[in-house]
Structures are given as C-alpha cells and as structure tokens.
Amino acid sequence: MKTVLPRQEFQDALTAMATLTSGRTTKPILSCVKLVASKKRVELSATDGEAALHLGVACISTPKEGQAVIPADGLLSIVRELTDAEVSIETDGRHCTIRGEGSEFRIFVMDAADFPPVPEFDGEADLVVDGIELRRMISMTLYAAARETSRYAINGVLWEKQGKRLYLVATDGRRLARAGGEIRATGSNDFEAIVPARALGVFEKVFTPVRGEDDWHVDVKILPNQVLLRSGDRVLSTVLVEGHFPKYQDVIPKNNDKRASMRRDELLAAVRRAATVTTEESRAIKLAFSTKELVITSQSAEQGDARVQLPIQYEGTTVEIGFNPHFIADCLRAVPFDTVFVELQESFRPGIICGEDKNDFLYVVMPVSLSN
C-alpha cells in the first residue's frame, strides 16, 4: 500500500481515532488504526472492542491500493511532528514508512487480517436527528451517568424513542437527568436502548458540526445489540449495554408543589461559592427557600462556613433541603437556559431542576440528610 495524504486532515482523523485507541488494552491490535487506501480516499477505522469509529479522508494520490494496521499512537505522534502539507504512507508486510519532506520514519505494523471487523452502516437509517439537538441532549445527560458501578445498566445513557420524540436518560442512582428532542424522520417502531457512556463521550469529541453545512444531521441505526451513528462519512458504532434500565418514570416526583425560579448563572455561582468550604468528607450545602430569597449555607469542621444569598421568584412556604453541591452544579453547567426552576416538596424527598418545559429537560436529585 502506498498513499499520499493531506497532513492536517490526516492528523485530525488520527486524533479522532485516538479517542478509542488510547485506552489501556491487553490486545495490542486494539491500539492500532486500520488504513484502507483506494484511488480517491483512505478509510480509517479503530475499535476498543466495544465501540468502533470509521472515518474517511480524501487523499492526494494512491500509487498502490491496499490496507495496513498501524499502531495509532506512534503514527499520530509522527504525523503531528511533521510540518509538511503532505505526508506519504507506504507499507510492506512488516513496516510502515512515513515520509515528509526531508524526514523518513519506519514503524512496525501488525497483520491486517487480525484486525477485528468494524460494523458498517448498511441500508436506511431508523431515525434521523438534528446533529446540534443530539449534541445538546447528550451534554445535558451524560454527566449524570454512573461510572464503573456494578449496576451495568446505568453505566450507559438510555435512548428512548416515543413516537416523534427521542429521550435520553442517565442516572447514577442519586440523581437523574432526562433530555428530550424532536426526531426529524423516522421509519422505526418505538425502542429503548442503553448506549455506553464511553461511546457517547467519543461522539461528543468527534461528531462536531460539519463546516459550511447548515443542515447538519445524524443518522441512527438500531440493531438488536448495537447502535450506529452516522454523519457524512463518520460512523460510530457501539455495542449496547445489556440489562434493564431502572423504571425511571417512577422516581420522577409528581407532587413537588414548591416551585421557585431564578437565574441559572446566579444559582450556579452561589452554589459554587458555598461549596468552597465543603470537603471530601462533608460535602453538603443547605438551601433555604423563603419568599423572594434563597440562602445557601455550608459548613465543615475543618474549613469553616459560608453563607450566600440570592434573589429568587418564590411564593411558597419556607423549605430547607441539603444537597451535594456537585450534583447541582453539574446540571446547571450543562443546561443552556437563562432561567431555571427548582421544584421541591419536603427536605427528604427528591428535588427537581428544569427549564420551561420538562419535556426538554428534567433533573431529579436526591437530598443529603444528616443521620440521627
């Protein structure tokens, strides 16, 4: 195989691949990227065994078609160090030779036959979603997903299609975030699928709006144990998380009648200020809602105490509730609203943070209580 590529585009593609290849693995082939060179294009793929990414780069010329499996880290660091506009990649069975102007590198390659098959996006999409909308929904939920807990089902984000709407739901057992959006086109029945959090992290990094394209959309294909996401010539596929996502509808409170509204940026700043005196061992802040005013306090034996107040819209009875400030800040950072609503019932019942429309975004968070 021999091909000549525009260096910058190639580097960008390899950087995207590195989101999957840089993880620790016991199988050396999983830290490699596969190149398939044809006359006009070079196709790159990488997989971590669970998720796989496929990209295409238009090439300048391909004197010799073929394929090669090359360690991704080594290739990327070489390509990154070159300053030329073009880079040439040539492989025989054992080596890959990378040439820029005045420099030449040789690195070992692996047998292309050993590279695991990467799923392809075949046929029609099951749904088409606005790309910006999907990115928004992912960023408003992903942070709430559990990491590496023994309850595998919540280590992913639930995708739930209901008619013309798609909901993404994530929880770590203490808080839950749900975002909803319109589907542009759909040919499939309603479904539920749990997509691993890690793959969605890759999506956030790699699937950015295509330059010069107003109408950016993402095709989604759901298979029994896989989901594929396609945008242009980028395809991200991942196995789905097996198991049952908890029946989250049951934990969304229906009777939170104490409703306050406030500016999102002010609440976020106040929470962060109050959280400065919390410590690893003592991390609760107390929110006291009264007419027109919210007072946030915190104290820790080691650090001291803090008291922050801000104006709010609130007419109900006084209520006090403790929260982990990180849970509140995570949510406030992720949502784009100017005004947020906090809905409470009692100090030991879950609270809600949402925007104007709970169908677009809803956050449920459990309080912290003092043992007695």
Place this chain on the structure above:
Amino acid sequence: MGVIRVLPPNLVNRIAAGECVERPSSVVKELVENALDSGAAQIDISILDGGRELIAVRDDGQGMNPDDLLLAVHPHATSKIAADDDLFNIHTMGFRGEALASIGSVSRLAITSRSAEADVAHIIRVEGGVQDDPRPCAAPVGTLVEVRDLFYAVPARRKFLKTPATEVGHITEQLARIALAHPGIGFTLRNQNRLVHDLRSTDARLERIADFFGSEVAEVLLPISRESGGVRVEGLVAPPKDSRGSSKWEYVFVNGRYVRDRFVSHAVKEAYRSLIDPSRYPMVFLYITVDPSHVDVNVHPTKIEVRWRDSNFVHGQVLAALRDKFLKTNLDHRFRAPAENEEYRERVRGAMVDFFTRHADAERPVAVQQSVHSGTRPQPFAGSRASESAVREITPVDEPAAVTCPAPAPAAEVERAPNAAANLAGAVPVRAIQVHNTYLVVEQPDGVLIIDQHALHERILYETLKRRIADRKLESQRLLLPEVIRVPSDRHEVIESHADTLARLGVEIVVSGPSSVALHAFPSFLERLDRTAFLRDLIDRLAEPGARPAADTLLHEILDMMACKAAVKAGDPLTPEEIAALLAQRELADRSSHCPHGRPTTLHLSLRDLEKQFHRR
C-alpha cells in the same frame, strides 16, 4: 451382686487429683499457694528432672504441729475456712482442702514442718495414698514439702508428661503468676540444683517484673491506676508499640490471684484495639483489688476463673484505666538506630557489673552503681543487679514519656494543643516532604518524623467520623434508585437488628424481598466507593458467626472499614497543601500515633540518634 460400688477413698483422691494436679507445675502452684497462706516471707522451690523426680517447696511460714500434719493430708481438711460463709469471703489462696491429699495419692509425699512454738520438727510421709505416723526430726521453723516420683502411682498420667524442659517452662510460668502478684515475698527457683530465679522481696511491682522478665520488659511499662466503686485497678502496661506475639503476656491478678477472665481480657483488647496489629497481643500486668465478697473464685478447681458480681463495672474500670493512659501518652514509635546506641552500651555495662558483683561475693558495689542508685531504700544485697538500677531510675517517675524513652533525650510529652495552634496559625511553618508518594518526612525541633500517609490519614478520618457520629453530623446521601442487593433471608434478621447502628452511620437498608435488601441512603463520605461491594462486606461482617458484637464495637469496626477505604493510599502523590493539611490534622487528632488497625503511623528519629549515627557525639 450389684455392679455399682462405692470407690475406696484412695481412688477418689486419685480421681480428684486429675482436677487440680494435672502436671508438675500444678503441684508447684498448690504447694506455693499453701506456703503463701502460711505467712511465709521466703519460698524456695527445687525441681529435679522437670518435677518427675522431685518437687520441693520450702517456706518460713507458721508451720504445723504433728496433729495438723495428719489432717493436712486428709481430703477436705483445711485450716483456711471453717464455715459456709467463709466460702464467699476468701482471703487465702487455697480453701478446698484437696491439694495435699490429691498429691499424696499420686506420688511419694513427705512433709516436714515445725511451728514457731515447737522445739522439734515432725515429718510425715504418704506413698500412693498410704500414710505413716508423723515422726520427729530436725528442721527450721516453717514447712518443707517434697514430692517425689510424681504420678508413679498413675502410670497413664506419667506418660503424658512432656520433656523436662517443657515442664520446667510450665513451672516457671506458674512461678511468674504467683511471684508477680506477691512482690513482697522472696522466691527462689532451682532446677537441677542450679539457681534459675532469685526474686528478692521488694515493695515495687515493677521491680519484681524487671527481676523476673528483665529490664527490657520493665522499662517500657507505663503505670496505670484507677479506683472507683470499690474496684481498684492498678497495673503496668506496655505501650502499643511493644506488643507481643502471644497472649501469655496478659497477666491479670484479682486479689493477688492470677486469673484468666474474659471480661478483663476484653477490656484490655478494647483499650488496645486499633492501636496494635490484630495479630499481636498487648503486654499488661493488671492488679485488680476488690472486696472478696464481690468476686467468686470457687468456679474452677485451679481457681483460674472467677465470677464477678458486676462484670460490666469491672470491664469499664479496666478499660477506662488503660484508655486514660493512652490518651495522655505520646505513643509515637521511636526510630531505633541499628548500630551501637546508648541502650546497648548500658546493657553491656550492666552485664559487666553483674558479672563482677556476682563473683566478688560480699564486696561493696562499685562506685558506678552507687551513683546510679538513688540510695533511698536499703539494698537487700550488697551487689545489686544493673537491671535493677535501670528500673530504679524510672520507678519513681510518673511521666510516661520518660518510660517510653530509655534514651536520655527527653521525649516530648503530649502537649499537643499549643503546638497545633501554632501550626494552624502558620507561626511555625512545617517543613515536610513526600517520598515515594507514600511517606512524609517532617522536620521537628528535636529530630525528624517519618509518617505513613495512609496510616495517618486513616486514623484522622476515623477520629473525624467518630466525632461526627457523636455529634450526629454524618451526612447521608439519599438514593433516587434504591440499590437492590441479593442477600439470603437468613441474614435479614441481622440487618434489621442492627438498623439503628447502621442509621447512625448514614446507611439505610430495608429488607425488600425474600432474598434481597434495598439500600436507600449511603454516607456522603464514601461517595467514591462501590456501594454494593461495601454493603456486601458490611453484611458479611454483621453476620459473622460467634458472639454478636456490641453495637459500639460494631460501629467502630465499620468506621474502621470506612476510614480505610476513604483514606489516601500509599502511592498517591500529595500536593504541599495536602501535606500541610494532613500534618495540621495530625496535631488535632486523638491517638494519631497508630492507624485504626494498630499499625504505627509515625516513626521518630531524634537528632541525637542522627548525631550518633554520624559520630558527631
């Protein structure tokens, strides 16, 4: 003819002998206790062939006349109690009147005794339970009991005797148990006609311990004392760093009698818990004095067990006495320089002095010793042993620190508070570095501290948690989705019965199905932990077979688990701010010298040690 018959008295005695005469050391115990009860000031023991050939005990007590001698070897004949009520008001060591008869039934026994008012001594012999009449002979006032050919009449029992060395070991231990309780009485032990122990009468228990076990043991001991509600607990206890590999070093005496008592043992264990490694044992010498009517010693033929009228009170007193001491004492481990040090030189010097005085008969002690002795007390022997001199130096000192630190460098006592305040205020900047991402090396006015970061942090968290629980300020994160864990139904009861303890820790578990439980709340503090795994460990701990731990013990064990899992680990790099924070907290935390598992957190390398290593002095 019937098959059941009444046994002849001699056989009855042999059977009874099985209870109180188990091996040569039990004979020694019985005879020495008799000697004590006779009011002796000096008791001499001789052993041949591990006690098989001869056990002889001579005392200078009140002695017996011929009529007493005859009765002494009869079962249930005793001078020690007379009426029912006496049994519950026992001031003597023995009272059952069994020992001599039992011994006489299984050996060749000879008792020579002369009372103070008698002109002549008498001897009585008993062989295999058959006794002679007493015959006059010549002997000093007091009693000599000689037991020859032990168990010759019971060959089966004789076969079970171990090697002479083992039996001598048991006898020595028996002597320790008696002699430590009675420092005012002189003891000698001769084995194969060689003097093994020569314990001179003293009024200090520490001195007796030093005499018996050596000055290395005695010099680490801290005195404790407490009296309340008619129970006096005194003792000499080793700091946690001087723990031992065997439980033998727990010497408990109740009214001068060595006992093994689970309440006292538990209190000791409790006091040392989290200060020593669980596989190690503390070294303690505890002397408990109570009104005889508050304790029943007639539980076991060898009287090694007692029953308390109020065992919880005794438990509490022992625990309090020890805890008070540990809280007031700086328990940091001292770095031991491996090469020649002051202590070693002192020992060599001591040994040499010892050698010369022994071989110089009654010569005056050398000048060196004079200067060491305080000279406040008359010396029983002219040539006092160096080990004693070392002990005497520290006996009158109440400062525990001086005891923990035999080197002349004065160890810093525990005035932590001002120090801590200074550190927090930044008046004294702490100079510290982290090495190998595991240890902190801290400059101190008198040397260097080496701190195990995990062990210290664990202790600090443990104490913080304890305080929070006491203040009821442990935060608990409620769960939106209760975590359901499969737990067999036989464990449900144990979970429910500990619900209160768990709630204090911020853990809320509810039985949710025939073989599952649901977790509804979990301490915020442990946010980073895998809740399910933690819970499984916790339930396993709760369901551990054996005695149900008290709520308090359990609470501490769980705190322990929490602290360990939440603390920084060895290998975690720390920023200078984190190091400073950890050290500042060290000053504030109780018992920061040891992690909750009892491993030391801190080694102290004194300036003096350093100077010595570099030959600067």
